Amino acid sequence: MQPIPDLDSTTSRPVTLSQTAEPVFKAPWEATAFAIVNQLATLEHCTxxxxxxxxxxxIATTEQENPGAMTYYExxxxxxxxxxADKGLLxxxxxxxxxHELVAEQQTEHRH
Known part of the structure; x- marks a missing residue:
């Protein structure tokens, strides 16, 4: 069994995410895509x-048809x-x- 670290000492402080990882979203549209799905689940349109x-x-479809052609958020x-479409929501x-509206909105925001 490993000892429990002394969190009060400066040598064993936890490292924050910002010190170890890249940003979660590389572009604003990725955060928007994530938020849309989060909202769909929150509103119980899907689980x-x-x-x-x-x-x-x-992911399986794109990797079979053209491996590496699309990013995760694409x-x-x-x-x-x-x-x-399947749920009949849009x-x-x-x-x-x-x-088109989201792209135009984000382009306008980046100009200011």
Whole structure:
């Protein structure tokens, strides 16, 4: 059994995430994509296990068809679009319109 570290000493203080890892989101749109899925689950449009299935399917599909062609959050968006369509929450046209609006909004925010 390992001894419990002395958290009061300066040599055994926990390292914070910001000291050890890259940012979770590399671009604002990734955070937006994450927030959309979080909101879908919060509003009970899907469960987290159901979301996991959608995401796993999107990753499997893109990795089979064109390995490495999409980033994790591009796959995340692909899964989200499918979930929204399958649930009847948005159709393809509405999804494309919303993406266009979000991109335009983020471009405007970065100009200021």
């Amino acid at each position: 987290w296990p159901e979301w996991t299935e959608y995401l796993a399917a999107a 796959q995340w968006v692909m899964a989200c679009e499918k979930l929204l 159709d393809e046209q509405a999804i494309e319109q919303k993406i």
